[in-house]
Amino acid sequence: MNIEGLDYNTEREKLILPEYGREIQKMVEHAMALTSREERQKCAETIIAVMERMLPHNRDNADYKRKLWDHLAIMSDFKLDIDYPFDISEAAKITTKPQPMVYPMNRIPVRHYGHLIFKMLEKLKNMEPGQERDDLAQITALQMKRDLMQWSHGASSDEKVVADMARFTDGLIQLDLNALQNARFTMPTSKSAGGRKGKRRTNH
Numbered sequence: 001m002n003i004e005g006l007d008y009n010t011e012r013e014k015l016i017l018p019e020y021g022r023e024i025q026k027m028v029e030h031a032m033a034l035t036s037r038e039e040r041q042k043c044a045e046t047i048i049a050v051m052e053r054m055l056p057h058n059r060d061n062a063d064y065k066r067k068l069w070d071h072l073a074i075m076s077d078f079k080l081d082i083d084y085p086f087d088i089s090e091a092a093k094i095t096t097k098p099q100p101m102v103y104p105m106n107r108i109p110v111r112h113y114g115h116l117i118f119k120m121l122e123k124l125k126n127m128e129p130g131q132e133r134d135d136l137a138q139i140t141a142l143q144m145k146r147d148l149m150q151w152s153h154g155a156s157s158d159e160k161v162v163a164d165m166a167r168f169t170d171g172l173i174q175l176d177l178n179a180l181q182n183a184r185f186t187m188p189t190s191k192s193a194g195g196r197k198g199k200r201r202t203n204h
Helices: 018-033 037-054 064-075 091-095 114-125 131-151 158-168 177-182
Strands: none
Touching: 018 037, 018 064, 037 064, 064 091, 114 131, 114 158, 131 158, 131 177, 158 177
């Protein structure tokens, strides 16, 4: 339904600095349209005064006035021809978008074990048989068990851990199911050990 005179923000031109609202943006555009430099100057100073009243909580910040004039320049796309009381050459950096960060996309067969588990599995594949490999395999299996419990909200399967260990090490690591079932295993809790109350000291 279209109503004459009624429009929506989604249909309007996007604001350069939305925190100041559309009325301030219109005031900036009005200042830019003035032909007299003196009138533009007075209008710009009035706009700054209004902006200052809109954000009184920022008055104690360093370079508060400079930032207001920087914002005025930005909202005018640096086309407002006036005498700025501050150097606005650095203002463009405020609106410069940072370069997108490169997200590490390490491809792993299953995500619930995580990248570090697969690094450990890869290390196991290249180790010589012996106690050191057995110990690392046991540590890795217990961590896999933790990951499974966290991923499946408390459910875990020793058989699956044994099967996955063999699968992802190309059959080189064959865990003993009974040994894994009897291994010491505790799920991490949100309560830290430091939260326990110690014994009250007594003065003698």
